[in-house]
Amino acid sequence: MSPSPLFRIVRAVALLAFAAYFFVPLLAMLDFSTQVRGSAPGRTWDNWQYVFTDDDFRASIVYSLLLALFTVVLMVALLVPTMVWVRLRVPRAKVLIEFLCLLPLTIPALVVVVGISNVYSWVTYLLGDSPLVLTFVYVVFVLPYAYRALDAALSSIDVATLAEAARSLGASWFTVIVRIIMPNITGGILGAAFIAVALVLGEYVAASLLHFDTLPVAMADIYRSNGPAAMAAALATMAVVSALLLGLTFLSRDRHKQGASS
């Protein structure tokens, strides 16, 4: 059934309205970030340059990128062996692990941060007062998304047979997980990593309330003195995150294609 011409016109108008609502704010940010300070006429990229030359900004960008990396590494190191082991040896624990991983969906991030100050006074006492200690709470925040991505990937391969074959050939458990299972679930791991990076780069709740200068906190601070530069940093973050999340949707589409053809 093909839609009537009238419906096509209504649909086009409605889609344009949605597009305006969603894209005008992004264009407005671009407009703001290229304004010359003091509302002089003309366009400039100075604000964008400022983001990468200002010391505070640069330090916060480095911390945010390192946090993204550490969060992905800790997430994979904690979740992959645990989930593989549960499938192979203690299937009864699956319900518990799934419950714990999905728990952050019903406990708002703000609540976790409010309750975590005692834990963090120990963490900073043991590991030092670097923003990188945020890694731990960020892994908690990404647990539900990471669990779903990894669970879907693990369900699509025969973990038990792969592990038994490797074990019977004398592989250690470390080899089984790192060299047999992980190469077979790279799609799931990448998906989990992408969403983790996207969340960490924009995360503000924990960083601001625990007083660590990550990129979003720096943006909020610098906004008061240099609005256009803060807008430029925000737009740059947005571009990186969008690229990651768009990559994620293409990744999952490829996975569907594989599933359909095999």
Next chain:
Amino acid sequence: MSGGPGRRFAVGPALPLLPFLLFVLVFLVVPTLTVVLGAFQDEDGRPTLGNLDALTSEAALTALRGSLVLSASTAVIGAVLGALLAYLVFTMPPSSLLRRSTLAVSGVLAQFGGVTLAFAWIATIGPVGVVTMAVADLAGIDLYGSGWLFGLPGLVVVYCYFQIPLMVIVFAPAFEGLRPQWREAAVNLGASTWAYWRHVAIPLLTPAFLGAMLLLFANAFAAYATAAILVSQGQPIVPLLIRQAITSEVLLGQANVGFALALEMIVVVTVVMVAYSLLLRRTSRWMR
């Protein structure tokens, strides 16, 4: 696999789960218990119900009302407009580039929030925003007014920016689950388009729609960062009141009031998410 009959209940096989369980215990369970127990303690750790009394104070009730109004209105607006957008996309052929890119962009914007989102709207309809200036030049209307963007009405407009795309990605599968055969069957039995929607499609879609609306409600209720940047005066919603309670150095004993408010958030979000999962179970009965 090794393991005789005696190992069935042994602790040994569960040992490798310990690092993960310890991690979750320290960084998720302990903070949550701190909040739940702290809500029933005074600042010296003695049990009390005084913090719960603070929940019925004028400020706390205003914030709760604000949060409920904000979450409910953005859930309804987001659900209706998101379902409309999902439907428009659904009427295009599956191979359409516009259809695929709308779904992909929705996936991105549903995650959009915090500092960046607040900035985007300040740049648009803030005091010197692009749209504010354009409207003032063209129509002579002061869109910014008395600063509504930085209060509850502004939050409604801004939250819809991530609520509508979230609805699209949550609800689009429900449209795709409507099988063409059902429509053909209805039409063969003499149903008009209206009758098909009225008696077949809408009853089938309703649980999914309500479930998605609950998810949107919980999503808005738990959101903090955007409001923290945007709202300049007062504490119109619960998350901002919590911030005031835990960062205030003037009023002693406010930390435990913060815990009580946080407990209130857990209760609301948990109730909504449980209802959501019940509706989801109902929907999954006919989908695929």
